[in-house]
Amino acid sequence: MSGKPKIVIKDVNLHFGKQQVLKNISANIPEKQITVILGPSGCGKTTLLKTMNRLTDLYHHVKIKGSIFIDNDDVLNTHKDITEIRRHMGLLSQRPYPLPMNIFNNVAYGLRISGRKSKKFLKPRVKHYLEMANLWDEVKDRLTDPASALSIGQQQRLCLARGLSVDPDIILADEPTSALDPLSSEAIENKFIELKSQYTIVMVTHSLQQARRIADYVIFMYLGEIIEQGPADSFFNNPQQELTKKYIKGLFN
């Protein structure tokens, strides 16, 4: 594997009540690359992603064992403030959830809650992050409009800008293009390729084509287990496991 791992997942087991959703998950996610978690629906890939920023804390009856090290700090067993940990990870969800406020405030929100409130400070930064998400030109004249007035593709880019604004070093993306039209999807994919020089990106998808297009490292999951993982090249061209071969050939249902 090239590059040192940014996230080290060790023996993670997760139960939802009596149902085991993640089974002995161990993986090293490389820094400043795009890691794609691939697998059919219901295989636990979204849960794995949410375990990384501990959104799983929000759900009832969840039991987690194991460790996830991010920069040598075990986020599952840390004494650090959870809000601090989450701030290091931007999240893009399956469908965009902008905050119930205007476009400017959506991006400024993360900065404001970390105590930087002056308009003078916020203005150039909001512009910067909207530009990073390729949204500035479309919204620069209507920053005070409600975020809900944007199209769904624009909303997803707004969520990206909002996520970047808190200066994370990891971007977690949960099928970020599944609700978008092909053009908006392409915009997000291209953005990810551009951003990987600065960020470690972890993306969940069930689309094999999408994984082929942008993945540097692939984790293939099935029924809560990791079947195979490795650099994209060898994963797609020289899969080791029977199950992986079948999945790549599309002989899977």
Added chain:
Amino acid sequence: MKIQKIRNAEEMFFRGVMIVSTSVIGFALFLILWSIFKRGLPALSWQMLTETPKGGFYFGKEGGIANAIMGSLYLASGATLLAMVFGIPVSLYMNVNLHKRKKLVNTIRFMLDVMWGIPSIVYGAFGFTLMIYFGMHSSLLAGIITVTLFIIPIMIRSIDEVLMSVPGGLMEASYSLGSTQSETSYKVFLKQCVSGVVTAILLSFGRAIGDAASVLFTTGYTDHMPTSLMQPTATLPLAIFFQMSSPIAEVKERAYASALILTFIILFISIVARIISIRFQKHKIKI
């Protein structure tokens, strides 16, 4: 063929039920408003709105119910504000901080629903007991406290219902930006639900201003303008009651005029609240 006929008949039947029910409700509402207007409007005068009873009012002489109008406004506003101070944090706490503790929250909901169902006269009796315990006389303050107790379950549960509709994804988005639970409560949940919260507050205000039983022993009644929290205070529902129970026809007509005033106050508050909620609703994230 046959099944299609049955389905059509079914469709006709349920549509008929809906139309009839809607008309009955609409007609009843119209009838109530019409009777208040028809009997109240001729009896309504500027004097009624601006003057106190001055002794002879309840026997058909000069005067008005300005004291009851002001009393009711003070009472309902005070109780609504006090209920907001408790109700908004409680409902947010139930939905954000206790998000994982479904069983506990459902128990709280059940208890609040039971409290909602308790008749207001029982709250009045309870308030009266409290008053005696603390050695208070019937006063505006005692009324405000009693009415607050009476509308708190209504307010919490109505806000709670609105907060329950906040999508989980919005909550995750807020937390993933590093928000704390209180930031998620007050900057995201409350903003998303402003219009619903305003409606809930209005509903509580309506209950507070319209209730007679809970203020009967606690607020008392007087012919003077309310000037102090510690003095007995007149309220509109009781003013209507006293006028209605008078044997003098003229006074009875004035009861309808008082009811008209009460209806207008509620109408006015509704319109203001609607305007406020529309103004804030534009930021709501639609799912």
